[in-house]
Amino acid sequence: MTDLKKFLEENKSTVHELLNHMWRTIERIAIKFEDVLPDVDLENSHGNYIRIADGWDEGAYANPGIIFPFGEFGYSLDGLFCTFSLNPNTIDEDLLAKLLDAINKNEGITLEIYGGDDCFQTFFHSKEEADFDDILQKIKSSKEDVIQIEISVEALPEEELREALIDSTKEFYNLFKEKECLVKLPNYDSI
Numbered sequence: 001m002t003d004l005k006k007f008l009e010e011n012k013s014t015v016h017e018l019l020n021h022m023w024r025t026i027e028r029i030a031i032k033f034e035d036v037l038p039d040v041d042l043e044n045s046h047g048n049y050i051r052i053a054d055g056w057d058e059g060a061y062a063n064p065g066i067i068f069p070f071g072e073f074g075y076s077l078d079g080l081f082c083t084f085s086l087n088p089n090t091i092d093e094d095l096l097a098k099l100l101d102a103i104n105k106n107e108g109i110t111l112e113i114y115g116g117d118d119c120f121q122t123f124f125h126s127k128e129e130a131d132f133d134d135i136l137q138k139i140k141s142s143k144e145d146v147i148q149i150e151i152s153v154e155a156l157p158e159e160e161l162r163e164a165l166i167d168s169t170k171e172f173y174n175l176f177k178e179k180e181c182l183v184k185l186p187n188y189d190s191i
Helices: 002-033 093-104 132-141 159-178
Strands: 041-045 049-052 055-058 063-068 071-076 079-086 110-115 122-125 147-154
Touching: 002 041, 002 063, 002 071, 002 159, 041 071, 079 159, 093 110, 093 132, 093 159, 122 132, 147 159
Parallel strands: none
Antiparallel strands: 041 063, 049 055, 063 071, 071 079, 079 147, 110 122, 110 147
Protein backbone atom coordinates (compact mmCIF):
# COMPACT_ATOMS: atom_id res chain seq x y z
CA MET A 1 0.00 0.00 0.00
CA THR A 2 2.99 2.28 0.52
CA ASP A 3 3.64 2.38 -3.24
CA LEU A 4 0.03 3.37 -3.89
CA LYS A 5 0.17 6.04 -1.20
CA LYS A 6 3.31 7.50 -2.73
CA PHE A 7 1.79 7.31 -6.23
CA LEU A 8 -1.33 9.17 -5.04
CA GLU A 9 0.69 11.83 -3.25
CA GLU A 10 2.70 12.45 -6.43
CA ASN A 11 -0.17 12.14 -8.94
CA LYS A 12 -3.33 13.18 -7.09
CA SER A 13 -3.96 16.18 -9.35
CA THR A 14 -3.48 14.11 -12.53
CA VAL A 15 -5.74 11.28 -11.31
CA HIS A 16 -8.38 13.88 -10.36
CA GLU A 17 -8.08 15.47 -13.81
CA LEU A 18 -8.43 12.08 -15.55
CA LEU A 19 -11.53 11.10 -13.57
CA ASN A 20 -13.14 14.49 -14.20
CA HIS A 21 -12.32 14.19 -17.91
CA MET A 22 -13.96 10.76 -18.09
CA TRP A 23 -17.16 11.91 -16.36
CA ARG A 24 -17.43 15.22 -18.22
CA THR A 25 -16.90 13.45 -21.55
CA ILE A 26 -19.74 11.02 -20.83
CA GLU A 27 -22.02 13.85 -19.66
CA ARG A 28 -21.42 15.75 -22.95
CA ILE A 29 -21.93 12.61 -25.04
CA ALA A 30 -25.20 11.78 -23.22
CA ILE A 31 -26.71 14.97 -24.64
CA LYS A 32 -25.87 13.80 -28.17
CA PHE A 33 -27.77 10.54 -27.59
CA GLU A 34 -30.95 11.96 -25.99
CA ASP A 35 -32.90 11.99 -29.26
CA VAL A 36 -31.27 8.87 -30.72
CA LEU A 37 -31.09 6.17 -28.06
CA PRO A 38 -34.16 5.35 -25.96
CA ASP A 39 -34.29 6.01 -22.20
CA VAL A 40 -30.74 7.36 -21.88
CA ASP A 41 -29.60 7.47 -18.26
CA LEU A 42 -26.24 8.48 -16.75
CA GLU A 43 -25.02 5.76 -14.41
CA ASN A 44 -22.21 4.66 -12.18
CA SER A 45 -21.44 1.55 -14.20
CA HIS A 46 -20.12 -1.46 -12.26
CA GLY A 47 -18.78 -4.87 -13.26
CA ASN A 48 -16.39 -3.58 -15.91
CA TYR A 49 -13.16 -5.30 -16.83
CA ILE A 50 -10.00 -3.61 -18.09
CA ARG A 51 -6.97 -5.02 -19.82
CA ILE A 52 -3.99 -5.35 -17.51
CA ALA A 53 -0.84 -6.82 -19.05
CA ASP A 54 -2.03 -9.84 -21.07
CA GLY A 55 -5.30 -10.45 -19.24
CA TRP A 56 -8.40 -8.92 -17.76
CA ASP A 57 -9.01 -7.54 -14.29
CA GLU A 58 -12.35 -6.52 -12.83
CA GLY A 59 -12.70 -2.97 -11.63
CA ALA A 60 -14.58 -2.85 -8.33
CA TYR A 61 -14.95 0.91 -8.85
CA ALA A 62 -17.62 2.62 -10.91
CA ASN A 63 -17.04 4.00 -14.40
CA PRO A 64 -19.13 6.74 -15.99
CA GLY A 65 -21.69 5.27 -18.34
CA ILE A 66 -24.75 6.05 -20.40
CA ILE A 67 -27.18 3.17 -19.97
CA PHE A 68 -30.02 2.50 -22.39
CA PRO A 69 -32.31 -0.56 -22.62
CA PHE A 70 -30.10 -2.40 -25.14
CA GLY A 71 -26.61 -1.53 -23.94
CA GLU A 72 -24.18 0.97 -22.57
CA PHE A 73 -21.89 3.73 -23.78
CA GLY A 74 -19.13 4.15 -21.22
CA TYR A 75 -15.64 5.28 -20.38
CA SER A 76 -13.13 3.01 -18.65
CA LEU A 77 -9.38 3.23 -18.24
CA ASP A 78 -9.19 1.30 -21.55
CA GLY A 79 -11.18 3.99 -23.37
CA LEU A 80 -14.60 4.88 -24.71
CA PHE A 81 -16.86 1.99 -25.68
CA CYS A 82 -20.40 1.17 -26.69
CA THR A 83 -21.84 -2.28 -26.11
CA PHE A 84 -25.07 -3.55 -27.67
CA SER A 85 -26.98 -6.68 -26.62
CA LEU A 86 -28.24 -8.74 -29.55
CA ASN A 87 -30.27 -11.88 -30.10
CA PRO A 88 -27.73 -14.40 -31.46
CA ASN A 89 -30.35 -15.88 -33.83
CA THR A 90 -30.53 -12.56 -35.72
CA ILE A 91 -26.82 -12.34 -36.47
CA ASP A 92 -26.17 -13.29 -40.07
CA GLU A 93 -23.59 -12.72 -42.79
CA ASP A 94 -25.34 -9.56 -44.02
CA LEU A 95 -25.24 -7.99 -40.55
CA LEU A 96 -21.57 -8.94 -40.06
CA ALA A 97 -20.68 -7.43 -43.44
CA LYS A 98 -22.41 -4.15 -42.55
CA LEU A 99 -20.63 -4.01 -39.18
CA LEU A 100 -17.23 -4.59 -40.74
CA ASP A 101 -17.88 -2.06 -43.52
CA ALA A 102 -18.74 0.58 -40.91
CA ILE A 103 -15.67 -0.20 -38.81
CA ASN A 104 -13.31 -0.28 -41.79
CA LYS A 105 -14.16 3.37 -42.44
CA ASN A 106 -12.60 4.31 -39.07
CA GLU A 107 -9.22 2.74 -38.45
CA GLY A 108 -9.10 3.75 -34.78
CA ILE A 109 -12.34 1.97 -33.86
CA THR A 110 -12.19 -1.62 -32.66
CA LEU A 111 -15.10 -4.06 -33.05
CA GLU A 112 -15.50 -7.08 -30.79
CA ILE A 113 -18.23 -9.72 -30.65
CA TYR A 114 -18.43 -11.73 -27.42
CA GLY A 115 -20.77 -13.61 -25.12
CA GLY A 116 -23.38 -11.97 -22.95
CA ASP A 117 -23.10 -14.50 -20.12
CA ASP A 118 -19.43 -15.28 -20.68
CA CYS A 119 -17.86 -11.97 -21.65
CA PHE A 120 -14.50 -13.74 -22.04
CA GLN A 121 -15.83 -15.86 -24.92
CA THR A 122 -14.77 -13.83 -27.94
CA PHE A 123 -16.32 -14.72 -31.29
CA PHE A 124 -14.56 -12.01 -33.27
CA HIS A 125 -12.10 -9.15 -32.79
CA SER A 126 -11.47 -6.67 -35.60
CA LYS A 127 -7.73 -7.24 -35.32
CA GLU A 128 -8.39 -10.73 -36.73
CA GLU A 129 -9.30 -11.83 -40.23
CA ALA A 130 -13.06 -12.00 -40.69
CA ASP A 131 -14.30 -15.48 -41.60
CA PHE A 132 -18.08 -15.07 -41.54
CA ASP A 133 -18.77 -18.81 -41.63
CA ASP A 134 -16.47 -19.38 -38.65
CA ILE A 135 -17.92 -16.48 -36.65
CA LEU A 136 -21.50 -17.57 -37.31
CA GLN A 137 -20.68 -21.21 -36.45
CA LYS A 138 -19.06 -20.17 -33.15
CA ILE A 139 -22.10 -18.06 -32.23
CA LYS A 140 -24.56 -20.78 -33.26
CA SER A 141 -22.74 -23.51 -31.32
CA SER A 142 -22.40 -21.40 -28.16
CA LYS A 143 -24.91 -21.52 -25.33
CA GLU A 144 -25.19 -17.73 -25.25
CA ASP A 145 -28.72 -16.27 -25.11
CA VAL A 146 -27.32 -12.79 -25.75
CA ILE A 147 -24.37 -11.69 -27.86
CA GLN A 148 -22.53 -8.46 -27.13
CA ILE A 149 -21.31 -6.24 -29.96
CA GLU A 150 -18.79 -3.69 -28.72
CA ILE A 151 -17.13 -0.83 -30.53
CA SER A 152 -14.38 1.11 -28.79
CA VAL A 153 -11.51 3.56 -29.02
CA GLU A 154 -8.51 3.95 -26.75
CA ALA A 155 -8.64 6.34 -23.79
CA LEU A 156 -8.19 10.06 -24.42
CA PRO A 157 -8.95 9.89 -28.15
CA GLU A 158 -8.66 12.84 -30.47
CA GLU A 159 -11.96 14.66 -31.01
CA GLU A 160 -12.32 13.32 -34.57
CA LEU A 161 -12.04 9.70 -33.41
CA ARG A 162 -14.39 10.29 -30.48
CA GLU A 163 -16.97 11.75 -32.89
CA ALA A 164 -16.48 8.79 -35.26
CA LEU A 165 -17.30 6.43 -32.35
CA ILE A 166 -20.43 8.44 -31.53
CA ASP A 167 -21.51 8.37 -35.19
CA SER A 168 -20.81 4.62 -35.39
CA THR A 169 -22.88 4.07 -32.25
CA LYS A 170 -25.83 5.87 -33.84
CA GLU A 171 -25.35 3.95 -37.10
CA PHE A 172 -25.17 0.59 -35.30
CA TYR A 173 -28.22 1.36 -33.17
CA ASN A 174 -30.28 2.21 -36.27
CA LEU A 175 -29.02 -0.92 -38.07
CA PHE A 176 -29.83 -3.19 -35.09
CA LYS A 177 -33.23 -1.55 -34.65
CA GLU A 178 -34.03 -2.00 -38.35
CA LYS A 179 -32.98 -5.67 -38.25
CA GLU A 180 -34.90 -6.20 -34.97
CA CYS A 181 -31.99 -7.88 -33.24
CA LEU A 182 -31.67 -5.78 -30.05
CA VAL A 183 -32.26 -7.49 -26.70
CA LYS A 184 -33.18 -5.52 -23.57
CA LEU A 185 -30.77 -5.77 -20.68
CA PRO A 186 -32.18 -7.69 -17.67
CA ASN A 187 -32.83 -4.54 -15.61
CA TYR A 188 -35.04 -3.24 -18.49
CA ASP A 189 -37.21 -6.36 -18.76
CA SER A 190 -40.08 -4.61 -17.00
CA ILE A 191 -40.13 -1.72 -19.51
